[in-house]
Amino acid sequence: MxxxxxxxxxxxxxxxxxxxxxxxxxxxxxxxxxxxxxxxxxxxxxxxxxxxxxxxxxxxxxxxxxxxxxxxxxxxxxxxxxxxxxxxxxxxxxxxxxxxxxxxxxxxxxxxxxxxxxxxxxxxxxxxxxxxxxxxxxxxxxxxxxxxxxxxxxxxxxxxxxxxxxxxxxxxxxxxxxxxxxxxxxxxxxxxxxLTLNEFAQAKKVVFDRPPDLILDKRFPVPAFELMEFITNYKYRHQWVKGVDDFEFNENEVTRLGTEHVCVINGKHLNFVTVTKEVDVGVLVYGEMTTSAPPLDALYQFYSITPISQTSCSLKSEVYWEAKSPLKKLIIFLFVRRALKKNTQQALDGLYQFINTRPLLS
Known part of the structure; x- marks a missing residue:
C-alpha cells in the first residue's frame, strides 16, 4: 500500500x-x-x-x-x-x-x-x-x-x-x-x-473639504462599543432601517474597511462599501458609501459615536452627496434632500427603539 x-x-x-x-x-x-x-x-x-x-x-x-x-x-x-x-x-x-x-x-x-x-x-x-x-x-x-x-x-x-x-x-x-x-x-x-505577504486593498480615509450636507444627532442609553456593534453588524439592520426589502452580506465576516453589503429596495440593488474618515481621539466611526443611488453620483453616510459615560453615548449621523450635473443638483434640492433627511431620522429613531428592546450582547 x-x-x-x-x-x-x-x-x-x-x-x-x-x-x-x-x-x-x-x-x-x-x-x-x-x-x-x-x-x-x-x-x-x-x-x-x-x-x-x-x-x-x-x-x-x-x-x-x-x-x-x-x-x-x-x-x-x-x-x-x-x-x-x-x-x-x-x-x-x-x-x-x-x-x-x-x-x-x-x-x-x-x-x-x-x-x-x-x-x-x-x-x-x-x-x-x-x-x-x-x-x-x-x-x-x-x-x-x-x-x-x-x-x-x-x-x-x-x-x-x-x-x-x-x-x-x-x-x-x-x-x-x-x-x-x-x-x-x-x-x-x-x-x-x-514571508512575502500578499498585497491587499487598504481602504483610505475619505476627506471632504466642505461641511456635511446633512447632520442629525441623537443620544443613546448604551455603551459606545455596543452601539457600534448594532450599526456595523448588518444582521441587525432590518430591525432599525425600514423600507428595505433585504440586506445581502457575508454573515461570516466581521465588518471592516472595504467590506461590502447590498440593500435591496423595490427590486433595485444598492451596493455599499465600508469607508472611514478622520475623527477626534476616542470617537468611534463607521462609514459607508454607494455610487448606485440615482440621481446621486455618490452618497456617503458616517456614524460617529462619542462615549458620554459607561452606559450612554451620542451618535452623530453625517451625510455627504455628490452630483455633477446642474439637473441632478436641482432634483436633489427639490426632492432628494428632504427624503434623505426623513429616512435618516427614521433610521435613528428606529435604532433608538431597537436599542431599548435589544437582545443582550454576549
Missing amino acids: SKSLLFIPDISGFTKFVQTTEVEHSQHVISELLEVLIDANTQELELAEIEGDALFFYKEGEIPSQERLLAQIETMFTAFHSHLKLLEKNRICPCNACATAPNLQLKVVAHCGELQYIAVKGNRKPFGQQVIEAHRLLKNSIDSDNYVLISKKLAKEIGLPIYYYSKVFRFKEGKDSYDDKEVEYIYALIDREK
Missing part, C-alpha cells in the same frame, strides 16, 4: 482568543482564517475534517516532493499572516476579538504513513495509528506557536535534510514521547517578517 500525506494546519491561541474576547467576532475571525487556509491548498489535498481551530488534510497514496511540500507550507503561512495583516490594517471594530486577532499564530504538522479509512454516513476519512500520531505531534515541546513540524518519517520519505534552511525555513531536530514511544521530528520556527 502506498504511503499518504497527513497535513494539519492549526491556529495557535484559539482557545484563549475565544474565551477572552467577544465570542461572535472571534468565531467570525476564525472562520475567515480557516477559509483562507482552505483556499491556500495548492497541492489538491483532501479535507477530511474541520476540527474547531484546525484543518485535517490528507493526500491519499501520494506524498508531494520536498519542493512542493515546502511550497505548500510557505503558501499557507503567507496566506494566513497576510489575512491577519488585512484584519489589522482595515479594522474599524473596537472589540477585543478584532483588536487581538493579529496576535493569532499558525502551526503546521506534516506526517505520512499507510492509512486506513472509516465511513460515517457516507463520509470517508482517514483512521488509524498514523492519524493518531499526526494529531499527537500537535502536542509537542516546541517553544513557539508559529512553526512547521515534519515527522522524521516524512522527512526521510521526501529526502528533506535535517538541517535544511532557506529564507523562510531553518530546521532543527526535536523529539517527544507519546505513550512511552519516542517520536522524532524536525521543525522550523516561522518568522512573519521573512
Whole structure:
C-alpha cells in the first residue's frame, strides 16, 4: 500500500482568543482564517475534517516532493499572516476579538504513513495509528506557536535534510514521547517578517473639504462599543432601517474597511462599501458609501459615536452627496434632500427603539 500525506494546519491561541474576547467576532475571525487556509491548498489535498481551530488534510497514496511540500507550507503561512495583516490594517471594530486577532499564530504538522479509512454516513476519512500520531505531534515541546513540524518519517520519505534552511525555513531536530514511544521530528520556527505577504486593498480615509450636507444627532442609553456593534453588524439592520426589502452580506465576516453589503429596495440593488474618515481621539466611526443611488453620483453616510459615560453615548449621523450635473443638483434640492433627511431620522429613531428592546450582547 502506498504511503499518504497527513497535513494539519492549526491556529495557535484559539482557545484563549475565544474565551477572552467577544465570542461572535472571534468565531467570525476564525472562520475567515480557516477559509483562507482552505483556499491556500495548492497541492489538491483532501479535507477530511474541520476540527474547531484546525484543518485535517490528507493526500491519499501520494506524498508531494520536498519542493512542493515546502511550497505548500510557505503558501499557507503567507496566506494566513497576510489575512491577519488585512484584519489589522482595515479594522474599524473596537472589540477585543478584532483588536487581538493579529496576535493569532499558525502551526503546521506534516506526517505520512499507510492509512486506513472509516465511513460515517457516507463520509470517508482517514483512521488509524498514523492519524493518531499526526494529531499527537500537535502536542509537542516546541517553544513557539508559529512553526512547521515534519515527522522524521516524512522527512526521510521526501529526502528533506535535517538541517535544511532557506529564507523562510531553518530546521532543527526535536523529539517527544507519546505513550512511552519516542517520536522524532524536525521543525522550523516561522518568522512573519521573512514571508512575502500578499498585497491587499487598504481602504483610505475619505476627506471632504466642505461641511456635511446633512447632520442629525441623537443620544443613546448604551455603551459606545455596543452601539457600534448594532450599526456595523448588518444582521441587525432590518430591525432599525425600514423600507428595505433585504440586506445581502457575508454573515461570516466581521465588518471592516472595504467590506461590502447590498440593500435591496423595490427590486433595485444598492451596493455599499465600508469607508472611514478622520475623527477626534476616542470617537468611534463607521462609514459607508454607494455610487448606485440615482440621481446621486455618490452618497456617503458616517456614524460617529462619542462615549458620554459607561452606559450612554451620542451618535452623530453625517451625510455627504455628490452630483455633477446642474439637473441632478436641482432634483436633489427639490426632492432628494428632504427624503434623505426623513429616512435618516427614521433610521435613528428606529435604532433608538431597537436599542431599548435589544437582545443582550454576549
